[in-house]
Amino acid sequence: MGALTGLKILDFSTLLPGPYATLMLADLGAEVLKISSPTKGDIVANYPPFIEDSRLSANQAWLGRNKKNIFLNLKSEKAIDIVKKLIEEYDIVVEQFRPGVMKRLGLDYETLKKINPRLIYCSLTGYGQTGPMKNNAGHDINYLARSGNMSYSGRKSTGPVLTNMQIADIGVGSLHSVVGILAAVNYRNTTGKGQYIDVAMFDGLIPFHAMEGASFLATGVESKREETRLNGGSMYDFYETKDNRYLSVGSLEPKFWKNFCECIDLQNLIEKTVMPENVSEIKEIIKNRLKEKTLNEWMDIFKGKDVCVEPVLNMREALIEDEQIKAREMVVEVKVPNTDNLKIKQMGSPIKLSECPVNYSEGGYPLGYHTKEVLVEMGYTEKEINELFKDEII
Missing domain, CATH: 3.30.1540.10 (formyl-coa transferase, domain 3)
Known part of the structure; x- marks a missing residue:
């Protein structure tokens, strides 16, 4: 039994922030069902390299770990009906579309909570659901820049520097979504009420100013490159x-x-x-x-x-030889689905629980793999499933 056994999550997210958030929840025992488009690819899930003798990318084998996934064409009314049936059982939603997209599909929080009042609905976006930039596209580099953090990061001679780390994506988007969802679960356990969660990667970078931000807001004095204790202005x-x-x-x-x-x-x-x-x-x-x-x-x-x-x-x-990483089991071996016990190394969960440790049952399956299985469990007949496939709904 995992720490989050009993939580059932519908995951509409793509790329990295949402999928890593639901990976953390799945590793801890939540039942995650990822819904993907049968026609629109996911550039992270489909990003090479691919594992030998499989249809799996290394990313999908990692981010899809401990999850099921199905294909649904959300532009179809029949697909929307499937989601609404699932909502009766899967009472946590994670979505990563731009504001308004889920409403246009008829899958917004206000609509779905009428089906299940206990619904917890987390929307993860770049700039949030409100404000003049809510519909703007963005990536990690943009959030870091606009948040002000890069104005005193880097060197005076070069200006800002790239880190090749998805700071906003994982450090904010994924982790804040997990915190928000678990906070909402606790509230629901106490009151019986679900709620809507608005997570913006841009918002979460504001506290990354930390001591420099607190000092500026108190004094009005801006920090500059290579002039603070932690950005090159000391021997650090x-x-x-x-x-x-x-x-x-x-x-x-x-x-x-x-x-x-x-x-x-x-x-x-x-x-x-x-x-x-x-x-x-x-x-x-x-x-x-x-x-x-x-x-x-x-x-x-x-x-x-x-x-x-x-x-x-x-x-x-670091990932192969370091004794501390080995001791902390931060690189684990996970079985590749549909193979003769082929195992691959993956990055493990950073959360260590004594009573219900993380279980790495299997790596991720190819996108859409569990479509028929899930529909059969929902009561769809073979004929109905074939019709859905013929109509390009699944």
């Missing part, structure tokens, strides 16, 4: 080593800074602190010192010392 930074690798130095507190300076044999810098007045001058001294040895040589020196220094690992070093 990345440093290149002799073999063109990089170290991350996070020695902010006095005890860590002292230990760091002793390890690199620059004890005279201890009293200058991690954020001296002449930052660029001291940083140049440290850069030159760290260039004298290779990454492994430095890590041998720092080993066992309380310094908050770690190497910048490549993907193989």
